[in-house]
Amino acid sequence: MxxxxxxxxxxxxxxxxxxxxxxxxxxxxxxxGEFVTVLGPSGCxxxxxxxxxxxxxxxxxxxxxxxxxxVTKPGPDRAMVFQEASLLPWRTVVDNxxxxxxxTGTGKAARLAxxxxxxxxxxxxxxxxxxxxxxxxxxxxxxGIARAxxxxxxxxxxxxxxxxLDAQTRELMAGELLRIWDFDRKTVLFVTHGIDEAIFxxxxxxxxxxxxxxxxxxxxxxxxxxRDAAVRASEAFGRYRTHxxxxxxxxxxxxPAAL
Numbered sequence: 389m390x391x392x393x394x395x396x397x398x399x400x401x402x403x404x405x406x407x408x409x410x411x412x413x414x415x416x417x418x419x420x421g422e423f424v425t426v427l428g429p430s431g432c433x434x435x436x437x438x439x440x441x442x443x444x445x446x447x448x449x450x451x452x453x454x455x456x457x458x459v460t461k462p463g464p465d466r467a468m469v470f471q472e473a474s475l476l477p478w479r480t481v482v483d484n485x486x487x488x489x490x491x492t493g494t495g496k497a498a499r500l501a502x503x504x505x506x507x508x509x510x511x512x513x514x515x516x517x518x519x520x521x522x523x524x525x526x527x528x529x530x531x532g533i534a535r536a537x538x539x540x541x542x543x544x545x546x547x548x549x550x551x552x553l554d555a556q557t558r559e560l561m562a563g564e565l566l567r568i569w570d571f572d573r574k575t576v577l578f579v580t581h582g583i584d585e586a587i588f589x590x591x592x593x594x595x596x597x598x599x600x601x602x603x604x605x606x607x608x609x610x611x612x613x614x615r616d617a618a619v620r621a622s623e624a625f626g627r628y629r630t631h632x633x634x635x636x637x638x639x640x641x642x643x644p645a646a647l
Contacts, residue, residue, distance in 0.1 A: 558585070
């Protein structure tokens, strides 16, 4: 049984002229410990799929199942990391990481010990008592990732978590994420519109397209782990990039027949 399954998922939103169907027929299985990226242009419904997987918006049709149980609402078995870290500005790094555990009633000593362990894991040792305004964008995202991991979710859902970062920091954070992921190989579903990012991180890439949107191709990424700059520079990486770019942008580069 797949860890998380999408069965003919349909997502629609109300509109003046009737429901707008953003996603229709999205079907995929994600195995335990697998790192899967969801790639597609902005506005294609990638984030909607993730929000539905977290139980934050309802499916209009089909189903999402985690360990065979239907997902209908948020739960501790899933944790979301958004594009903006959304840290509490009056809390320190360690208190932000411990926040979710506090909400679940975990005792102070236990939650702070867990928070400090994950602060160390994401490479922020020595910044435990810093406040968000004292951190760079990349550091704040590390805090957001640590906060999610501290809850020990079965599935980590990541919605373009590096999208607001500059290119160099984004590339660095991708490498750091793989280092963190390698710690216990949680199941990850990672949304991105960056082709290189999708390839570098993934075991498999799910490419979304169409209107309504659905999976148009699933690509297995057969690249060695751990991954580094040499992997990005390899011929195999280049072939994956060329193929995915063709899927995403090929139709847009064709001139209209009338011209």
